[in-house]
């Protein structure tokens with residue numbers, strides 16, 4: 362390297378043919394004196410772009426701490442050795458693309474010879490395999506969907522360090538997107554995005570969900586899709602957003618996966634590949650979760666009325682009674698039974714009887730509050746759990762149910778109006794005593810009194826209240 366011009370030329374010729382990126386620097390000044398062709402091809406830098414090794418490595422590190430905590434100590438430790446062991450590092454090229462490099466150096470006299478081996482493809486393949494198996498393990502362990510999505514997002518951000526990622530979930534009933542995972546976005550952004558309607562010009566994600574196709578917005582501040590959201594983008598400090606609809610194996614929309622950039626950017630082929638990978642991973646996670654949810658729903662809900670079933674009701678009663686023991690909050694249970702249901706079946710047929718049960722379920726749901734729970738616990742018998750409810754309020758709710766049901770009807774298969782009524786029993790736990798069974802027994806007794814009193818009325822165990830019509 363040092364003695365003869367001819368030797369220099371020969372060595373450079375040899376080094377220029379090697380596929381490994383090579384450079385050498387002066388040990389005393391640190392100045393890089395030579396880079397081979399593969400070095401230029403790998404990092405995009407020419408010799409004139411680079412001063413000394415350490416400044417250059419600092420410049421291409423993802424951040425200062427990365428250089429200070431990982432690269433600098435490694436250089437320091439092996440500075441006076443003949444050769445340093447490999448160091449795996451994530452580095453940026455001149456065009457800001459990321460490379461995963463295995464690098465090492467050897468010292469020959471005053472020269473340090475550097476080798477940079479690009480292991481990006483191998484690293485990416487390994488990381489993706491790891492991501493996939495982590496995700497599958499979490500799915501198998503029934504981890505919370507949000508936790509699984511967060512792992513996916515973090516994984517993609519690691520592969521693409523200058524990106525921010527998010528997963529939004531499609532809410533079919535509300536036709537909007539709900540926050541799935543966006544761990545590195547500010548809260549204000551996440552709150553604003555949660556519940557955003559699916560539609561054209563609703564940012565990249567709302568539009569991608571609406572169109573069912575990938576939406577690439579390279580510059581948020583000039584794109585019509587973002588015209589109502591630029592202020593929000595400013596708050597999150599993002600300038601580009603590439604969003605992919607996440608589709609199920611049957612082609613249904615599940616949500617969106619998005620990569621955001623801090624500066625105006627167009628995706629490369631590798632970015633497209635990354636988006637495909639992330640969307641696919643997210644679709645497996647969401648689809649498995651939804652399948653589990655559907656199974657759970659089948660186990661907990663009655664298929665005819667779509668109300669909770671007996672098992673789920675008792676489970677929730679236990680949860681509530683424990684809460685009530687802790688915070689002394691009152692709760693009430695109503696038992697409700699269709700009057701003379703056998704007659705309805707006999708007169709109009711079993712199918713019409715089913716319609717009555719369905720109507721009763723939907724009427725009750727429209728009357729009850731969000732936190733109340735109604736369950737079908739027998740053929741034509743229903744139980745209703747009213748959290749944080751005292752007796753008087755429970756009686757009013759029971760009467761409201763009775764009166765509404767009395768004034769409703771269904772059409773029989775032969776188009777006759779079918780009217781029906783219910784009897785109700787009410788019991789409360791408000792003095793902090795009594796098990797679930799005790800309260801259910803009381804509500805049952807009260808229901809029996811309602812039936813005995815001629816039906817279509819409300820009783821509590823303490824006696825009747827004048828709600829008969």
Ligand SMILES: Nc1nc2c(ncn2[C@@H]2O[C@H](COP(=O)(O)OP(=O)(O)OP(=O)(O)O)[C@@H](O)[C@H]2O)c(=O)[nH]1
Pocket residue numbers: 665698699700701702703704706710711712713714715718739740741812816
């Ligand atoms: N259509 C329909 N009928 C059902 C279902 N489950 C139970 N039943 C019927 O519900 C009826 C209940 O009859 P009973 O226990 O005598 O009660 P009832 O006729 O309502 O009389 P009271 O409760 O005393 O007012 C039976 O005829 C059952 O066959 C169901 O899923 N669909």
